[in-house]
Amino acid sequence: MTTAAPSSFVHARTAPGPRGLPFLGNLVDVRRDRLGTFLRAAVEHGDVARLEFGVLTGRRIAHLLRHPDHVKHVLVDAPDNFDKQTPGFTRLREVLGEGLLTSEGSFWLRQRRIAQPAFHRQRIASFAGVMVRAGEERVNAWLERARRDEPIDVAEEMMNLALRIVCETLLGVDMVDTSAVSQAVDVLLADVRNGLGSFFSLPRNVPIERNRIFLEAADMLDRQVQRIIDARRKSGAEASDLLSLLMAARDPETGEGMSDRQLRDEVMTMFLAGHETTANALAWTFWLLSLHPGVRRKLSAELASVLEDGRLPTFEDVARLEVTTRVLQESMRLYPPAWIVARRALRDDVIGGYAIPAGSLVFVSPYVTHRHPAFWENPEGFDPDRFAGGALSRLPRFAYFPFGGGPRQCIGMSFAMVEATLLLATLGRRVHLDLLPGQRVVPEPGVTLRPRGEIRMRIVPIEPGSTARNGA
Structure with a gap:
């Protein structure tokens, strides 16, 4: 399967997709059942399915891409045409700031180069003992x-275990209250999730209960992160974890190190992505x-x-x-x-013979593509x-x-x-x-x-x- 060149955009077809409601488009279906809506769109309309979100969200157009070749186009062949200025990443930046997951361009590339040595094979091998001991x-x-015949909630157990490991291996600390951090992360991610399906969102300075809970959780995590950074600066001890590498890094042009805000954003990203x-x-x-x-x-x-x-x-x-x-x-x-990846098209493009207008969203979803019957026998098994x-x-x-x-x-x-x-x-x-x-x-x-x-x-x-x- 091939992807047409952008020059053919004017001749490209409009992709099929599920019929939505007047003024709302597919927003209600996506809010009610994201996974089911995306899977049905792919099954009923094919490898490129068009979704519309109505006038209350500015009539935004999105395309769900299911075929591996289309995923490759977005992530590998033309990554410069698809940025992260999407509603989801905008909300995620409220939590993570400009960390590796959310930043872009030269700033992201600089951060990535600084962080990469912490994930070399030899470094990971040195962390294995911590993982096994935990x-x-x-x-x-x-x-x-x-012995007391007490059951466990395996979801909670794995969250606390993985958080402990990320704190010890990537941050070089064991003084984090894992239960409190997990609860705060739950609050922040739930707010992001709920916000993606909302018709509108009030600014954070509006004193409603949802905003108060969000800000309290964010403040608690900020204090935890700053405590880690302050303790490391005070100790002056050399270590081989990612935080130490970030703190020691210097801009090759200015000689400046990372600010506490930049460090905070990367640590917050590690809290999320690392556990x-x-x-x-x-x-x-x-x-x-x-x-x-x-x-x-x-x-x-x-x-x-x-x-x-x-x-x-x-x-x-x-x-x-x-x-x-x-x-x-x-x-x-x-x-x-990481069940879905969202991007925004910067320029008109054509994928699978269908027009992808500049400014529209594209969704590539491992959850959907991993169930493609052309590549996976008994995909739900x-x-x-x-x-x-x-x-x-x-x-x-x-x-x-x-x-x-x-x-x-x-x-x-x-x-x-x-x-x-x-x-x-x-x-x-x-x-x-x-x-x-x-x-x-x-x-x-x-x-x-x-x-x-x-x-x-x-x-x-x-x-x-x-x-x-x-x-x-």
């Missing part, structure tokens, strides 16, 4: 709860494993084989944990934490073996893109995969998690793809040498 301490606490996405991926993974005991038996068998005598995993084991990796890949195919034998190399590059792609591909991709693999192995070698009955677990698409509410699970210890441990 996982082992967590599973020990779970076993205490299992929210990994935590969601693991929560979905444990839920899926509880629904598919055959897959869980294969995972247990691999852990028993690779981690002989029940030892803890190491960085060197990651490459050997093939089933573990495939389980995570399939979990992120079905429930990619959970089958980690579909990734066996180098299967990804036989697919188009963007048939699977849970970490994005192109110049803006997630800088922490390798970090996240190592962390998720080591944590799944560390936890899974000692316990199974069984979903408690009577729950309806559904995804909530906001900034990330979270479970809506709790995922309550019973802890089932795996005794050394038991049949469960041997994969039976």
